[in-house]
Amino acid sequence: MSDARETSLESGLGLNPRWDAHGLITAVATDVASGEVLMVAHMNADALAATLATGEAHYWSRSRQELWHKGATSGSTQRVIEMRIDCDQDAVWMKVEPAGPACHTGERSCFYRVVGANGLVRDSGA
Amino acid sequence: MSDARETSLESGLGLNPRWDAHGLITAVATDVASGEVLMVAHMNADALAATLATGEAHYWSRSRQELWHKGATSGSTQRVIEMRIDCDQDAVWMKVEPAGPACHTGERSCFYRVVGANGLVRDSGA
Numbered sequence: 001m002s003d004a005r006e007t008s009l010e011s012g013l014g015l016n017p018r019w020d021a022h023g024l025i026t027a028v029a030t031d032v033a034s035g036e037v038l039m040v041a042h043m044n045a046d047a048l049a050a051t052l053a054t055g056e057a058h059y060w061s062r063s064r065q066e067l068w069h070k071g072a073t074s075g076s077t078q079r080v081i082e083m084r085i086d087c088d089q090d091a092v093w094m095k096v097e098p099a100g101p102a103c104h105t106g107e108r109s110c111f112y113r114v115v116g117a118n119g120l121v122r123d124s125g126a
Numbered sequence: 127m128s129d130a131r132e133t134s135l136e137s138g139l140g141l142n143p144r145w146d147a148h149g150l151i152t153a154v155a156t157d158v159a160s161g162e163v164l165m166v167a168h169m170n171a172d173a174l175a176a177t178l179a180t181g182e183a184h185y186w187s188r189s190r191q192e193l194w195h196k197g198a199t200s201g202s203t204q205r206v207i208e209m210r211i212d213c214d215q216d217a218v219w220m221k222v223e224p225a226g227p228a229c230h231t232g233e234r235s236c237f238y239r240v241v242g243a244n245g246l247v248r249d250s251g252a
Binding site: 110 | 136137138139140141152154156160161162163165166178208209210211212213214217218219229230231233236237238239240241245246247248
């Protein structure tokens with residue numbers, strides 16, 4: 001990356017996502033009330049645009065290769081209270097109000113296991 | 127992914143990271159005190175092992191293509207208080223005690239800009 005492009009990305013006030021080779025950025029959703037990280041997923045340009053237009057989190061499903069309006073079928077939508085972007089614009093952080101569990105397993109957060117010295121420990125309360 | 131492998135990944139208590147094509151998983155670091163998302167980066171197997179062994183966050187620098195002990199040169203290390211892994215084991219969430227700014231720009235968090243209707247708004251206080 002050129003220095004000029006890097007400076008613009010880091011200090012500029014233009015939204016210029018740095019899409020990866022698959023056209024994606026990383027998206028982290030936290031619960032605006034608890035601060036808990038709910039999930040980590042990805043967005044393409046369509047998902048980002050749909051999220052900004054509707055105020056509800058949209059992702060790109062890498063497994064299904066389709067736009068994914070979170071909660072469209074389950075009801076567990078995520079209302080976006082605030083979206084932030086990081087220094088090099090390849091990740092966004094959304095503070096959301098979740099209407100239900102973020103995880104397809106039914107857990108509130110996808111991060112329901114703690115990494116311990118001897119493997120994982122299940123702990124749903126973050 | 128086979129159903130058996132998926133079940134083991136999701137409900138098992140073995141640490142079995144699902145490395146991507148580049149041998150990486152996503153790593154999110156939050157401030158254990160404020161809950162603020164500090165940064166999103168990546169880990170390879172060496173970085174994960176070093177993090178678990180030392181209790182300080184290690185990442186894989188994709189730009190430099192080397193193991194990156196966060197804060198080794200800047201002093202801004204991150205002490206890992208808790209590490210969690212997500213349902214499909216391709217992302218970890220670390221709650222850390224940062225010894226200094228997470229961002230190379232000097233900001234406490236890399237997410238110092240809010241995405242607004244008309245571009246980005248600088249706001250260091252998350």
